[in-house]
Amino acid sequence: MPGLALLAAIGTPLGLALLLALPAARGLVWRALPFAPLPALALALFGTVPFTVSNDWLILGSVLGLDATARLFLIPAALVWTAAAAAARVWMAGDRRATGFGLCFLFAMTGNLGLFLADDAPTFYVFFALMSFSSYGLVLHARSEEALGAARLYITFVLAGELALFAGLGLAVGETGSLMLADIADTALSVPTVALLLAGFGVKLGVMPLHFWLPPAHGAAPVPASAVLSGAMIKAGLFGIVATVPLGEAAYADLGVVVTAVGMVTIFAALLMGARETAPKTVLGFSSVSQMGIVALGIGAALMAPGAWGAVLPVLVFLAAHHALAKAGLFLGTGVFAVQHRPAARIAVTVALVLPALILAGMPLLSGALGKEALKTALGAGPAVWLPWMTLALMLSGVATTLLMARFLVQLWRKRPAAPAGVESDALVIPFVLLALAAAALPAIWPTVAGSAAQPIAEAAPGTPWPLVAGALIATAAAVASHTSRVGWSAVLSTLTAPAERAAARVGDALARRRRALARKARALPPALDGWIAAHRLGQTGIAALLVTVLVIGGAQHVAPTDPIAPPAAEQNGP
Template sequence: MLSDLSSAWLLLAWVWPLLLAVLAPQPRLWWLPPPGALPALLTAVLAPTGLQLDLPWLILGTTLGLDATARLYLLFTALLWLVAGVFAASMHRPAPSGAKTDCWQTGRFNALFLLAMAGHFWLILGLDLISFYVGFAMMGLASYALVVHEGTPEALQAGRVYLIMALLGEVVLFAGLTMIAVQTGSMQPSAHQLTQLDDLTIALVLLGLAVKAGIFPLHLWLPLAHPAAPVAASAVLSGAMIKVALLGWLRFLPVGAVAWPHWGSALVLMGVLTLLFALIVGLTQRDLKVILAYSSISKMGFLLLLLGVLLLEPELAPVGVPALVLYVAHHGLVKGGLFLGVGLRKQAGQGWQPLILAGLACLALAMVAAPLTSGAVAKYVTKPLLTELPATWNWLGPVLILANVATVLLMARLLWLSWQLKSPVTPATASANSHQRGPVIAWSLLTGVILLLPLVLYRPSAWLGDAPGMMAGVALAAAVIWLTRLGLNPLLAAVGRIPPGDLLAAFSLATHRLRLLHMRRADNPANVWRQLQTRLSAQRATPPSHHTKTARTPATAIHEPLTWPVVGALWLSLGAALLLFLLAGQLD
């Protein structure tokens, strides 16, 4: 009886936010997002490892389970969803008496926030291919609405890019998971069965999840979506959702079962490229959330590098897999805390600002693996993966040292811009922003948990981390700041030169120039050139505004004529194809 009750928590963990999503559109239930994560958090804390629940009546048979990896994933993501839910509820708290409020906008955001939460918890607990894919698709499609919630032109553009890339990633992932089912003959393949996979299947699984992870060059959506989304959505997008890619790779690739030298080498190289590219571009950004977005891309590159090492050296898997999951948990909590802290820096009253700046400084130190932080512990446990590599990979050492220094510079830039940012909240408007007390308290508790992690996770020998590398980065950051104050910093010319979306912006510029060239050949060059110059000058002189005819309000932002029908049709088509495929397999 106790075992049945414990197993029921596995179902409740993801069904509960799904049920709350049905009730969320009611204005009086604006407070629903935080309670949605409570069953999952309790399951991660109280349920025994190895718990499993078979649901043969769900879809074509679903298996939920809580192994060691799923427990840690569920623990840190549920905590992050809980704190972000406090921010979401505060953002849509009823307006003061007499003020107007958009009840549809409030209910829509909360419902889709809970729907994304349910999909996320489902794919973590689901041990079979169908559960992972359905939860992944549910989370991805609901996240689109979170990205475009503000309804600004920037949000709508980011939403279009996100939606296109998310659907492409889901189609590729669907094909990869289908081929896994065919080649292994199981919806819950073991590590030994996964050794039968061919190169095409592995490529599809890698590419399908690389979109969500933001791996170069499939990262284009991430630096656009994060700054466009509300802070609660940005926190879970970067802290929780992109991390499911690593969970999928650990479950559906033959990690630790057999060596895959060519795939391992490819992942190491792609990880290094992603790591360095994101750090370099991130240092040229001005927006705080864009800087954090590129920081997330760089860390996902580092995790891809470590995954490649495990494919190269499968005997490291017993140590490497827990190390990767621990690093994911550290980064998810810290990055989510940084996004929420940046939101508070912009929205909270003046009285909270010293506390917020201090918390951001602590989280930034954890991100650069400063001594006595969770970052130091996370880096310590990943060292065996890098020290056991063959001599041909010795060049990784200097590259990672360079990346560490660049990460310190990136976090120093984040803190510098945060320090210079002026809070829009004045004492005169402090009473209208009293609802920020809940988010500040929740964020402070999250920051406190992160600061206590080293004491809980590992022995004192792991607390020092990479002190020499961090000190070198701090010294370099101090020199850069000093040169900047003197007006002698040559790097300032690069700031703002690379827009968010980098490659996408370069592609747009190239196509624009090709159109110019075509028009100049087709008509009088002088007249066409003057017309284009006039049009571009007019666009720069009149930036997009909510009050222009082309602007759309948040309430209508996701109701584009074709967006949701097309999305729904594609999703249902994929589900129907999977259903027919599995039924055909059963009939055989």
């Protein structure tokens, strides 16, 4: 039974890819595209782990299986592929190169899902290479100058990474005497072998200086391809390190210092480079680079202090799931925004995009903040000399991500991404909303999915909002400074005082209108009064009343009062 489930998980997307060669079956393939990752998702959700199945007839003999760690990588990857496939059906509906895109998309899906199920090195490498080389067609799809440049850069790094990975796996197999990934990861490999493995997987992970392919590829690829490139495929680099590098078995102090330093540089250098980009999808690509710098900190700590790996691993797996859902949601939301034609609809999409942006930046109680807080705690088991610097980098990473998210949202309005004509926006909204909600609900559902591996997240502090606030303030100050340098202080001051001036002008206008209205009423009152008097024949009556009033007053004045009797003079003068 597990064997059939494994074959269904790998064979469904592979079989659909082969069916695309038949013109009569292409409509069926596109309708079935969102269902292609579901067997892998069902296997990860409902399968009993761990299990292993040997397939001597498959790829010169392959061993497939699923363990607890691979399961936690497979679930978010399958969810991202499902959402992206649902979006691709609509995005590619009228594209003349849709068949080529669908072929590359399904082959990349097969490779990405298959590598999580591979238990031996040859099978793992075949699936990893299938995913990497198939993605070249996704980046190249538009055939524009931008796409051609991004594709050339992508394939150059892929070739270099595959060579390093092939050499590293070959040396690892030779040193362990086994083809099984579990044996490789449990054996203390030589420093050159580990360095080759880290370099090979580091290209896919996108850490500096192996990142140059990633932002251009995300910017040039169609929206559904960008979602899986960032949401699912770069996590294959982390999974490869987890599955092959003997973290927790031996110390590689020098490599650990290099990886830790690279992680710190990656977090903040990606901000400086991404803040200069104008294409919103490219800004999201640099955000992915910055986030992978956080992952590199955990790997570097485990390379220097093997005892820290047990605490670091479950946190890195959670961060991988968090980034997969949130970043894929942002890319699909970019596509939803691109197909909107009404300002009100664009505003609504922008408001919806704020949720995954805040999750990625580290809003307290959400997955980004919880993952970083849990990683801070896990790093406490690592090298003490690096702990303050790692903690500081993790705290400031929230500021960096907030700035990149602000840049993304601003550029989304300034430079709206291109979208195919006639795309039904409603069909794109559902995958975007589902991924955004899944990212928001991840802390609540992670204990059910991960079991005991979710304990570090459940015990993590909720996080603090100050990195988001600081990032928002810096972004606002930068926007004001940029606008000021472009238009000058006088224009800025005029803009700032314009509301007060408009309010004063409105008040003055209202008072002037009131004065004019009163003047008109004053001028109209005498004629109106004369008209009323004439209408009621009050002229003669008024004159008569005036005469009567005068006579009454005059008569009252001529009526003298009666004097009292005066006393006799004698009485007055006395005797």
